Amino acid sequence: MNDFKNSELIDFFIKKVKKIYGNEYIPLHRPIFDNKEKIYTNEAIESNFVSSVGKKVDEFEDIFAAFTNSKFAISTVNGTSALHVALKLCNVSPGDEVITQSLTFIATCNAISYLDAKPIFVDVDKDSMGLSPESLNKFLVTNAKKEKGITINKKTGAKIAACVPMHSFGMPCRISEIKKICSDWNIRLIEDCAESLGSYYMGKHTGNFGDFGIFSFNGNKIITTGGGGMLVTNDEELAIKAKHITTTSKIPHKYKFIHDEVGFNYRMPNINAAIGCAQMEKLDRFLTIKKEVASEYEDFFSDLEVEYVSNYENAESNFWLNTILMESSSHRDHFLNVTNEKDIMTRPAWTLMNKLTMFNECQHDDLKNSQLLEDKIVNIPSSVPASSEWLFK
Numbered sequence: 001m002n003d004f005k006n007s008e009l010i011d012f013f014i015k016k017v018k019k020i021y022g023n024e025y026i027p028l029h030r031p032i033f034d035n036k037e038k039i040y041t042n043e044a045i046e047s048n049f050v051s052s053v054g055k056k057v058d059e060f061e062d063i064f065a066a067f068t069n070s071k072f073a074i075s076t077v078n079g080t081s082a083l084h085v086a087l088k089l090c091n092v093s094p095g096d097e098v099i100t101q102s103l104t105f106i107a108t109c110n111a112i113s114y115l116d117a118k119p120i121f122v123d124v125d126k127d128s129m130g131l132s133p134e135s136l137n138k139f140l141v142t143n144a145k146k147e148k149g150i151t152i153n154k155k156t157g158a159k160i161a162a163c164v165p166m167h168s169f170g171m172p173c174r175i176s177e178i179k180k181i182c183s184d185w186n187i188r189l190i191e192d193c194a195e196s197l198g199s200y201y202m203g204k205h206t207g208n209f210g211d212f213g214i215f216s217f218n219g220n221k222i223i224t225t226g227g228g229g230m231l232v233t234n235d236e237e238l239a240i241k242a243k244h245i246t247t248t249s250k251i252p253h254k255y256k257f258i259h260d261e262v263g264f265n266y267r268m269p270n271i272n273a274a275i276g277c278a279q280m281e282k283l284d285r286f287l288t289i290k291k292e293v294a295s296e297y298e299d300f301f302s303d304l305e306v307e308y309v310s311n312y313e314n315a316e317s318n319f320w321l322n323t324i325l326m327e328s329s330s331h332r333d334h335f336l337n338v339t340n341e342k343d344i345m346t347r348p349a350w351t352l353m354n355k356l357t358m359f360n361e362c363q364h365d366d367l368k369n370s371q372l373l374e375d376k377i378v379n380i381p382s383s384v385p386a387s388s389e390w391l392f393k
C-alpha cells in the first residue's frame with residue numbers, strides 16, 4: 001500500500017465509521033445502558049445489601065453460569081482479581097513459571113507476578129491472535145522435561161505450573177488443541193476470557209476448556225458492572241474454594257468470625273451485580289448487533305483490500321473489538337494519528353509484555369507472529385451503536 005492509497009483509505013474509513021456511529025466523538029468501545037440498570041441498582045440500595053452479600057450477586061452468578069454454559073460462576077471485584085485467585089487455586093507458587101502470550105493486556109502478567117511466579121512468553125497464531133498450540137508444543141518439547149509427573153523447565157529448573165492463553169479482542173484461540181497439550185504435560189489451564197464473553201470455539205463457550213475461565217466487566221468490555229470480574233469453572237471443589245477465598249476465607253456461622261486461611265476481600269458488591277443483571281438481559285442483542293457491525297466492516301475492508309481479522313475455522317468471535325492489519329508500523333501510526341485527531345478513537349495493540357521493564361528478562365520463543373501483529377494491529381470503533389435503528393431493527 002503506497003501513502004496515497006493509505007490516505008484514501010483513511011478518508012473512506014472516516015466516512016464509514018461516521019455512518020455507523022454518527023458525527024460526535026467516537027470511542028473505541030462505550031457501554032450501553034437503559035432504565036434497567038437504574039431500577040436494579042435502586043432495588044439493591046433499598047434492600048440495604050450493597051456490599052458482597054445480596055440477592056443480585058447470586059442472581060448475576062446464576063445468569064452468567066447459564067449463559068456461558070459453565071457449572072459454576074463466582075463474581076469478583078475485577079478481572080485481575082479473578083485471574084489472581086484462579087492462579088492461586090491452581091497452586092501457582094513463588095518461583096513457578098506460567099506460560100502465556102506476550103500479546104496481551106498487562107493484567108494477565110500482573111496476576112502471575114502477584115504470586116511471585118514468572119511468565120514465559122510463547123508466540124501467538126496470526127489468525128487467532130491468541131496462544132499458538134504449535135508454538136506451545138515446540139516450546140515444551142525443546143525446553144521442558146517431566147519429573148514425577150511435574151513439568152520442569154530444563155533451563156531454569158523451575159516448575160511450569162500453569163498456562164494462561166488469552167482470547168484477543170474476543171477472537172477465540174485454538175483452546176481445544178492447547179488443552180490437549182496442557183493435559184499431556186500436566187500443566188493447569190486458565191483461560192483469560194476478559195474479552196471473550198459470547199465467543200465460542202468448536203461450539204463451546206470460551207472459559208469451559210480448562211480449570212478456570214476468567215471474565216472482566218470493566219467499563220470498556222462487552223458488558224460492564226462499572227468494575228467487576230467472574231471466575232467460571234466446571235469443577236465443584238474449585239468453585240467452593242474460589243467462593244471461600246474471595247470472601248476472606250470466612251467459615252459460615254450465625255455470628256462467629258472464624259477464618260481458616262489468609263483470604264481476599266474480592267467479592268463483587270451487590271450494587272455492581274445489579275448493573276450486571278441488567279446488562280445480561282441485553283447481551284444477546286449486543287452480540288447480534290456487534291456481529292452486524294463486524295460484517296459491515298468486513299465487507300468494507302475487503303473492497304479496499306485491507307486485511308480484516310475475521311473468524312477462522314471453528315472460531316466464533318463476539319467481535320468485542322474489530323481488528324485490521326496495516327501494511328507496516330509506519331502506515332499504522334499514520335492511520336492512528338489521523339483518525340484520533342479527527343475524534344475517532346483507534347488504538348494499536350498493547351506493547352508486547354516481553355518489552356516492558358518488569359518482564360524483559362523473562363524467557364520467550366521467537367515471538368514472530370506477536371511482533372508482526374504488534375506492528376500491524378489497529379483496533380477500530382466497535383461499540384454497539386447507540387442509535388435506535390441499530391438497537392431495535
Ligand SMILES: *Cc1c(COP(=O)(O)O)cnc(C)c1O
Pocket residue numbers: 078079080081104105107108166192194195215216217218228229
Ligand atoms: C480487561 C482485561 C483484564 C482485566 O480486567 P480488569 O477487570 O480490568 O481487572 C485481564 N485480561 C485482559 C486480556 C483484559 O483485556
